[in-house]
Amino acid sequence: MSDYQWFDEYDYWLTRDRVNSQTTVATLRYLPAHAVVSWLDKQYDTHKQSKEFDVTTLETSLFSRNEPLIDMGLARYSRDIHIGRKLLSRLDHLGRCVLFRYNRNASSFIPGDDTLPSDELFEELACAACNPYQPSEYYISILDQKNAFSLLNEDDHARVVACLLDNAFFTNRYNKDRLFEEGIYENYDPEICNALVRLSGRCKTSDWQAKNINWLFKLVETTKDFPPTELLRIIDRWYSEDTIGDSYEYWYESWPSFLELRFNLAYLISDAKQFENSIDPALRLSYYRRSQEILEKDWTDFLEKDGKLFIVGILENGAIWKEKDNIKKLSEFLEAMDDKSAYWHFDRIYQKHIEVYSYHKIN
Numbered sequence: 001m002s003d004y005q006w007f008d009e010y011d012y013w014l015t016r017d018r019v020n021s022q023t024t025v026a027t028l029r030y031l032p033a034h035a036v037v038s039w040l041d042k043q044y045d046t047h048k049q050s051k052e053f054d055v056t057t058l059e060t061s062l063f064s065r066n067e068p069l070i071d072m073g074l075a076r077y078s079r080d081i082h083i084g085r086k087l088l089s090r091l092d093h094l095g096r097c098v099l100f101r102y103n104r105n106a107s108s109f110i111p112g113d114d115t116l117p118s119d120e121l122f123e124e125l126a127c128a129a130c131n132p133y134q135p136s137e138y139y140i141s142i143l144d145q146k147n148a149f150s151l152l153n154e155d156d157h158a159r160v161v162a163c164l165l166d167n168a169f170f171t172n173r174y175n176k177d178r179l180f181e182e183g184i185y186e187n188y189d190p191e192i193c194n195a196l197v198r199l200s201g202r203c204k205t206s207d208w209q210a211k212n213i214n215w216l217f218k219l220v221e222t223t224k225d226f227p228p229t230e231l232l233r234i235i236d237r238w239y240s241e242d243t244i245g246d247s248y249e250y251w252y253e254s255w256p257s258f259l260e261l262r263f264n265l266a267y268l269i270s271d272a273k274q275f276e277n278s279i280d281p282a283l284r285l286s287y288y289r290r291s292q293e294i295l296e297k298d299w300t301d302f303l304e305k306d307g308k309l310f311i312v313g314i315l316e317n318g319a320i321w322k323e324k325d326n327i328k329k330l331s332e333f334l335e336a337m338d339d340k341s342a343y344w345h346f347d348r349i350y351q352k353h354i355e356v357y358s359y360h361k362i363n
Contacts, residue, residue: 024058025057025058025061028058028061028062029061029062029065033065033067033069034069036062036069036070036073037069037070037072040073040074040076040077041073041077044077055079055080056082059078059083060083062074063083063086066090071087071090071091072091072095072098075087075091075095075096075098075102075103076098076099076102076103077103078103078105078109079105081109084099084105084106084108085111087099087109088109088111093120093123093124096120096124097124097127098127100124100125100127100128100131101127101131102131103133104133106128106131106133106134107134107135107137107138110128110147111147112146112148118151121156122152122156122160125148125149125152125160126160126163128142128160129142129160129161129164129167130163130166130167131167132167132168132169132172132184133169133184134169136188136189136191136192137189139164139167139169139170139192139195140189140192140195142160143161143192143195143196143199144198145157154204158203158204158212161199161216162212164216165215165216168184169184170219170220173188173219173220173221188221190222190223190225191223192220192221193217193221193222193223193226193268194223194226196213196216196217196220197226197231197268199213200213200234200237200238200261200265201230201233201234201237205237207257207258210257210258210260210261213264214257214260214261217261217264222267222268223268224268224269226268228269228270228271231265231266231268231269235262235265235266235282235283238258238261239262239280240256241281242256242258243256243259243281243306243309244256244307244308244309244312245307245308259281259282259285260282262280262282262283263282263285263286266282266283266285267289267290269286272286272291273287273291273293275287281306281309284305284306284309284310284313285306285312285313286313287313288302288306288312288313288314288317289312289313289316289317290317291317294314294317294320296333299314303337308342311339311342311345314330315330315342315345315346315349316349321349327350330346331343331346
């Protein structure tokens with residue numbers, strides 16, 4: 001009888017006996033390694049939810065077998081903090097990458113000191129940054145370069161932060177159904193946004209860094225509780241004279257990265273009125289987009305001053321879209337400009353507002 005056939009005979013019994021810890025542990029102790037990993041993959045989540053099931057006893061028993069394949073299974077599914085940390089000492093580089101990337105309890109296993117091998121540290125912590133199943137505090141520690149992430153040099157830390165751009169914790173943040181389906185941690189802490197601001201205040205001021213941070217700003221929920229004076233200091237770090245030129249196409253062209261980052265930071269400051277006459281185009285953009293008091297009589301002056309930068313801001317100003325008269329005035333203003341791309345952008349936003357209005361009216 002092959003190992004696979006032997007496991008199949010016990011598979012139904014192990015599946016059926018969901019809460020009997022002793023019999024399950026005893027059986028798994030003698031199953032071949034591939035069968036143990038198959039059980040971990042199919043049944044462990046069901047068993048561990050039972051209050052009668054002893055996770056520590058099971059994992060200690062499996063760990064004591066000291067078999068590489070079982071260790072790889074534990075790397076992915078272990079829940080016991082002591083076993084998880086012992087695994088880190090015994091696993092090879094690939095095994096540690098599996099643990100950091102897929103284990104739902106990885107944040108509890110990663111040590112806060114220098115016990116990780118330094119020659120492979122970057123690859124392993126890059127895997128850790130891709131793990132979407134961790135609490136908010138874990139991602140805050142990545143952005144703040146705390147705990148094990150403090151062992152990375154500045155360039156490697158920037159590359160690890162870039163891995164967050166492919167992390168489903170962020171990319172599916174506004175798709176609650178998808179988060180639920182994938183079992184991703186839902187206790188989102190707005191402090192993540194503050195950690196992103198702190199990163200902007202200390203990292204290298206490079207185009208690549210700015211682009212990564214800008215993408216993360218698109219994925220996080222913004223907060224308004226960061227000190228404005230500190231935000232202005234950080235904005236000054238990224239100052240440049242780049243702006244949006246007359247050839248800018250609204251619907252697909254990227255902004256200059258430093259301009260976009262300064263705007264993302266300025267957007268966190270509630271009082272946008274103070275930026276009306278700023279020398280920084282990013283701060284003026286914040287005023288155009290957020291001020292509740294932009295008067296029609298000033299539109300022409302703003303257009304002469306900032307060109308398409310003003311159009312971008314006014315089209316995204318929520319106060320404009322709350323009043324039909326304002327929408328009509330903006331439509332006429334754009335028609336008079338004879339800028340087809342600007343009017344096309346206006347129409348796209350207008351249709352979006354109609355869809356949102358219709359949805360709320362129906363529901």
